[in-house]
Amino acid sequence: MSFGFFGIQFGFALQNGNASRILGIFGAEVEHLSLFWLAAPLTGMIVQPIIGHYSDRTWTSLGRRRPYFLAGAILASSALIFMPNADWLVSLLPPLYVGAGILMIMDASFNVAMEPFRALVADLLPSDQRTLGFSIQTCLIGLGAVIGSFLPLIFAELIGVPKVAPAGEVPLNVTLSFYVGAFIFLVAIIWTVVTTREYPPSEDQKEDHKEQAHRGLSQIFHDFRAMPKTMKQLGLVQFFSWSALFTMWVFTTSAVSTHVYGVPLSDRSSVGAQTAGNWVSGLFGIYNGVSAVYAMLLPYVAFKLGRKLAYSLSLTAGGLGLISMYFISDPGVLVFSMVGVGIAWASILGMPYAILAGAVPSHKMGVYMGLFNFFITCPQIVTSLAGGPIVKYVFHSQPIYCIVMAGTLLLIAALCVRFVDDKDDPIKA
DSSP: OOTHHHHHHHHHHHHHHHHHHHHHHTTOOGGGHHHHHTHHHHHHHHHHHHHHHHHHTOOBTTBSSHHHHHHHHHHHHHHHHHGGGTHHHHTTSOHHHHHHHHHHHHHHHHHHHHHHHHHHHHHHSOHHHHHHHHHHHHHHHHHHHHHHHHHHHIIIIIIOOOOOOSTTSOOHHHHHHHHHHHHHHHHHHHHHHHHOOOOOOOHHHHHHHHHHHTTTTHHHHHHHHTOOHHHHHHHHHHHHHHHHHHHHHHHHHHHIIIIISOOOTTOOSSHHHHHHHHHHHHHHHHHHHHHHHHHHHHHHHHHHHOHHHHHHHHHHHHHHHHHHGGGOOSGGGHHHHHHHHHHHHHHHHHHHHHHHHTTSOGGGHHHHHHHHTHHHHHHHHHHHHHHHHIIIIISTTOTHHHHHHHHHHHHHHHHHHTTOOOTTOSSOO
């Protein structure tokens, strides 16, 4: 049931590891990168609750969640093909509009495909299997992200595809990676659609859905106001966690390029800059690989320590990993930083959903999983608006300090976990 997430994260990995580089090639300044990325969380904030709301109330020959998987996959694959070929639009429109538009379309498509997957696992698994279910989902996410992140590096260094292009054009190794990502995304989703069986809603659920249907989309706002206490507590953890992740995704390429490789920010198309960009994409693959392995250990760790303590310690490892990047001058040593990030990433993808699933009504699983996305998109929006001024005026255009800030935010998130009420954790850590 979770195999489609392999394809989704394959696409996300290409976006996270290469979008800032592509936008830089198109002419974006480093202090504007966070504004480009603003389009993605804004889109997710709108799309996920709506998809969750309607997927709770949908029943077709494909089931409840699967129609949304398939539609999102088709749109997302098209967006992945389009992004590295958008250089011709830059000659017609400002880079800010082009970058924001592409990321908005891509992220909307990803969210249409992704949101129902969280609800599907919660739909089909009992409470005592959800930690394992979300961990397996996280493992598949990690595997997809590993391959997606390493693909530009594989094409360039192992196959010999050109990694440098004329100014204003995306290198061929990146373009081919996006084409492969589009194919994998679509095939993985189709596999889940074909092989997974969903069960129709009970008569009580049908009646409940009929009553709520009269409210239409206003039901989403009603559900948001009535969200459980645990969801609010997790929201604070998510705020700091996703502010850190978003900062990492936006600024790591620039930070590694300048701080480790010594490439000036103004030099976007040189061999050194592209080598740094390929290595950052590979580093993102490493942390996703670590997360895939750690995700399979996480249920055991949570069983021994309790979900809250396991979650908190994992976030701490990620915070220390990011902060350590400031003290590293050898690109190879950055691998050790990514080990900590991968441990944190596995917990972020699995633990909050395992905790949340036990705190929300089963017949509203889709809408609450969608609303929970608010606590992912809101910190990204705040970081998008604040990131540019911070890196320019506070950090004086030295993006490595943004990475240190991201590590500090993960440590704060680890502390906030301690105050979450996990209702069905057998160990009340």
